[in-house]
Amino acid sequence: MTNRSRTTALLLAAPMGLTIFAFILPMVEVIRWSFFDGQGFTSEHIATALTDELFVQVLLQTIVLSAQVAALCVIIGYPVAYYLSMMSGPLQRLCVLLITFPLWVSVLVRTYAWIVVLGREGLLNLMLIELGIVGEPLKLIFTRGAVLVASIQVLLPLAVLIMYGAMSQINRTLIRAARVLGAPPSAAFRVIFLPLSMNGVISSAVLIFILSLGFYVTPALVGGPRDIMISNVIATQINQTLDWGLGAALGIVLLAAGLMVAGLTYMVLGRFAATANDGGIRS
Amino acid sequence: MKGTLWDSLGRSLLPLYFVFVVAYLVIPLLIVVPLSFSDTTYLVFPPRGFSWRWYSEIFLNPGWLKAFQTSLLLGVITAVGATGLGTLAAMAIVRFHRKTSFTIGAAFLVPQIVPAVITALGAFLLLNALGLLGTFTGLVIMHVMMALPLVVVTMTAALRQLGEGLSLAARVLGATPLKAFIHVTFPAVAPSLAISAIFAFFISFDELIITLFISGSHVTMPVRIWADVKQELTPVVPAAATLLTLLVAVLVVPIELYRQRASIKDRVKLQM
Numbered sequence: 001m002t003n004r005s006r007t008t009a010l011l012l013a014a015p016m017g018l019t020i021f022a023f024i025l026p027m028v029e030v031i032r033w034s035f036f037d038g039q040g041f042t043s044e045h046i047a048t049a050l051t052d053e054l055f056v057q058v059l060l061q062t063i064v065l066s067a068q069v070a071a072l073c074v075i076i077g078y079p080v081a082y083y084l085s086m087m088s089g090p091l092q093r094l095c096v097l098l099i100t101f102p103l104w105v106s107v108l109v110r111t112y113a114w115i116v117v118l119g120r121e122g123l124l125n126l127m128l129i130e131l132g133i134v135g136e137p138l139k140l141i142f143t144r145g146a147v148l149v150a151s152i153q154v155l156l157p158l159a160v161l162i163m164y165g166a167m168s169q170i171n172r173t174l175i176r177a178a179r180v181l182g183a184p185p186s187a188a189f190r191v192i193f194l195p196l197s198m199n200g201v202i203s204s205a206v207l208i209f210i211l212s213l214g215f216y217v218t219p220a221l222v223g224g225p226r227d228i229m230i231s232n233v234i235a236t237q238i239n240q241t242l243d244w245g246l247g248a249a250l251g252i253v254l255l256a257a258g259l260m261v262a263g264l265t266y267m268v269l270g271r272f273a274a275t276a277n278d279g280g281i282r283s
Numbered sequence: 284m285k286g287t288l289w290d291s292l293g294r295s296l297l298p299l300y301f302v303f304v305v306a307y308l309v310i311p312l313l314i315v316v317p318l319s320f321s322d323t324t325y326l327v328f329p330p331r332g333f334s335w336r337w338y339s340e341i342f343l344n345p346g347w348l349k350a351f352q353t354s355l356l357l358g359v360i361t362a363v364g365a366t367g368l369g370t371l372a373a374m375a376i377v378r379f380h381r382k383t384s385f386t387i388g389a390a391f392l393v394p395q396i397v398p399a400v401i402t403a404l405g406a407f408l409l410l411n412a413l414g415l416l417g418t419f420t421g422l423v424i425m426h427v428m429m430a431l432p433l434v435v436v437t438m439t440a441a442l443r444q445l446g447e448g449l450s451l452a453a454r455v456l457g458a459t460p461l462k463a464f465i466h467v468t469f470p471a472v473a474p475s476l477a478i479s480a481i482f483a484f485f486i487s488f489d490e491l492i493i494t495l496f497i498s499g500s501h502v503t504m505p506v507r508i509w510a511d512v513k514q515e516l517t518p519v520v521p522a523a524a525t526l527l528t529l530l531v532a533v534l535v536v537p538i539e540l541y542r543q544r545a546s547i548k549d550r551v552k553l554q555m
Contacts, residue, residue, distance in 0.1 A: 004378070008379070011372070011374050012371070014371055015372035015375075015431065018368055018424070018428055018431065019390075019431065022406070022424050022428035023402065025405075026402060026405025026408065026409045027397075027401075027405050029405050029408035030405045030408065079301075080300070080304050083300075095305075098308075099308065100535075100539050101535070104485060104531045106488075106489040106524075108509060109524040110312065112508070112520060112521075113315050114311060115512075116314050116318060116328065116521075117314060122328060123314060126328055153308060153311065156307075157308060210397075210398060211398070214398025214399045214400045214492075216399070217491060220513075221512060221513075231492070238407060244408065248404060248408065251400070251401045251404045254401065255397065255401055
């Protein structure tokens with residue numbers, strides 16, 4: 001070992017050690033509890049997680065809801081990111097700050113705010129009744145729609161910032177060149193900007209999807225009893241049912257499902273993305 | 284003329300759309316503020332009366348005060364621990380060649396893309412096996428791990444931007460590696476260190492799911508709010524929520540402004 005690589009190894013030792021202890025070992029524990037019990041190897045937990053009607057339904061529900069959140073975040077966020085990338089100077093800084101600020105406020109606080117807005121005697125119902133649009137309060141909270149609205153509010157800033165990051169690296173000369181050569185702005189956008197921004201779109205969609213899979217607070221606070229997500233079920237297995245093996249197996253199934261969907265997204269959407277090799281990214 | 288129509292349409296609608304989305308993101312945060320000053324013992328909109336009673340509740344009620352103190356202590360320890368360890372990792376990462384450097388940097392980010400509930404579950408099982416479940420030590424270890432990725436990203440970017448030139452110059456002029464670090468590298472990256480520490484503090488201060496699984500009798504602020512939201516609907520939760528939002532405003536806004544001025548790239552942060 002040379003002197004230099006020994007120093008590098010020394011530098012890495014503590015942070016690597018922590019990551020192994022506090023992240024890798026817990027993952028190993030999850031796998032161990034899913035596949036082993038007192039007697040040895042067992043596929044019972046995984047089998048229950050994959051066949052029990054309730055678990056399968058909650059798992060599918062979690063995947064569908066996460067996909068909806070990811071798709072809506074990208075669709076709602078894209079024009080915002082585009083608008084930010086077109087700005088400059090102090091105005092841009094202010095607008096980016098307006099998007100970043102909510103991201104730092106606790107998820108719990110942000111979800112709680114939706115109870116106040118969507119509650120039976122909440123702000124929205126109050127306004128609708130005051131304006132004479134509805135006669136009696138609408139059922140807004142404890143619905144699937146409430147979970148969607150709150151989850152998107154929690155994750156949208158992240159989607160915008162990732163896409164904005166990708167967009168601000170796009171070489172604008174290419175768009176000007178297309179315009180000079182006679183392309184209308186919409187064509188220049190469709191043929192050049194959109195494919196070049198696709199990597200940002202895919203990254204944010206996949207990240208938002210994976211983060212939504214683990215959502216715990218939002219469904220528990222603003223969703224109805226039928227809108228529970230797999231995280232809530234896992235927590236119940238650990239705290240109440242005390243079936244740790246089953247809880248771990250559900251975790252494994254969630255992780256596997258998440259990885260599969262993320263991989264598929266890359267394969268399907270990746271074909272539409274232009275990359276740095278095509279010369280579109282400013283270096 | 285389809286193109287120009289779309290163009291002008293976009294130019295006028297886009298700002299409007301932006302305002303609409305920002306309202307969707309920000310207004311829910313502001314709505315809890317008037318509620319926290321309500322004089323009633325139940326939640327009602329619009330709030331009636333004006334009082335500070337729910338704020339004094341947080342600072343006088345032993346349960347809330349303890350939760351606040353636990354969160355502060357945990358946050359500060361996490362900030363120091365994660366910044367220290369993350370900086371060590373970043374110093375190692377920038378020493379590698381491009382490709383290896385990228386791979387090792389990415390490896391440190393993996394904990395961020397695993398759904399929190401799975402990490403929480405694993406932490407619960409591991410700490411239980413080691414007899415650390417419900418201990419403050421267990422909480423510190425998990426919180427530092429959760430905050431580490433963001434520190435690694437921030438410090439790697441800062442050290443890369445600085446380059447090795449200055450520290451090499453110090454070495455050539457006779458400084459030991461330690462001296463070169465203390466007198467040259469450290470002052471140059473001090474702002475990024477401060478930023479990392481504050482980010483790490485907030486990751487710990489806001490963490491709920493993992494804490495809920497492993498904290499035992501150590502109640503943090505989010506755990507306390509969580510229990511209250513589900514049980515009673517007094518304006519004490521809006522008061523706590525307002526305090527937390529205010530803390531973000533005071534600490535994070537100046538940092539974000541500074542960061543934006545410092546660099547346009549490397550802004551996207553991974554959280555949650």
